[in-house]
Amino acid sequence: MDLELISFKLCPFVQSSVITLLHKQVGYSITYIDISDPPAWFDEISPTGQVPLVRINSDSILFESAVINEFLDEVSGGGMMPSEPLIKAQNRAWTQFCGSILADARDLAGAKDENSLQDKEYDIHEKLGRIEALKTDEDFFNGDEMNLIDTLYAALFMRLDLLRPAVNLLNMEQYPGLSRWSENLLRLDAVQRSVVTDFNDIYRRMIKAQGGILAARLP
Numbered sequence: 001m002d003l004e005l006i007s008f009k010l011c012p013f014v015q016s017s018v019i020t021l022l023h024k025q026v027g028y029s030i031t032y033i034d035i036s037d038p039p040a041w042f043d044e045i046s047p048t049g050q051v052p053l054v055r056i057n058s059d060s061i062l063f064e065s066a067v068i069n070e071f072l073d074e075v076s077g078g079g080m081m082p083s084e085p086l087i088k089a090q091n092r093a094w095t096q097f098c099g100s101i102l103a104d105a106r107d108l109a110g111a112k113d114e115n116s117l118q119d120k121e122y123d124i125h126e127k128l129g130r131i132e133a134l135k136t137d138e139d140f141f142n143g144d145e146m147n148l149i150d151t152l153y154a155a156l157f158m159r160l161d162l163l164r165p166a167v168n169l170l171n172m173e174q175y176p177g178l179s180r181w182s183e184n185l186l187r188l189d190a191v192q193r194s195v196v197t198d199f200n201d202i203y204r205r206m207i208k209a210q211g212g213i214l215a216a217r218l219p
């Protein structure tokens with residue numbers, strides 16, 4: 001099967017698909033676009049105007065990262081989703097929840113005044129607290145193996161880590177379970193190789209370009 005991942009270098013949802021592909025050792029090619037100025041061919045094939053998008057055998061299109069990731073897992077032998085229906089459904093729900101934290105983190109990074117910044121910090125802490133409450137001592141979300149849900153949290157944790165000099169959201173005292181989970185994920189080869197080599201710089205520059213409060217605080 002020929003897989004082409006349409007990507008934007010800073011997108012956490014794309015990153016979750018790349019982690020899945022690397023972890024499952026599935027061959028793929030990657031095409032980067034600028035999502036703020038997408039090419040005409042992308043608008044033609046993308047139902048939502050969003051990345052990630054996967055083009056399969058040059059003709060079929062899949063969109064929505066969670067759907068893409070389940071497909072990638074299934075066609076490569078499975079194993080990254082719990083088999084029990086309730087746990088599987090809960091994994092899907094908490095994966096979507098991660099998407100809402102990523103949206104908060106994006107808004108936080110662009111916040112132009114202290115009130116908006118504090119509101120977003122509050123929202124993020126509220127959500128991190130909920131996941132901390134259900135995190136077990138296991139290395140990853142479901143146990144000792146990385147599952148699909150972990151791939152999006154890995155992208156979130158990478159961003160929270162990069163924001164740390166400006167705002168320390170994920171700290172060991174407040175979130176011991178999440179902090180250990182983050183460390184376990186960020187040291188994985190598939191996670192480290194899931195972004196372009198100059199990702200940290202590009203991410204920092206994107207925040208600086210927004211000119212918000214965090215831009216001033218980031219070194």
Ligand SMILES: N[C@@H](CCC(=O)N[C@@H](CS)C(=O)NCC(=O)O)C(=O)O
Nearest residue numbers: 011012013049050051052064065066
């Ligand atoms: N629910 C989507 C979210 C994807 C998403 O938000 N992608 C962003 C980039 S990180 C995007 O393409 N934004 C462009 C837009 O919304 O117009 C998924 O999981 O694939």
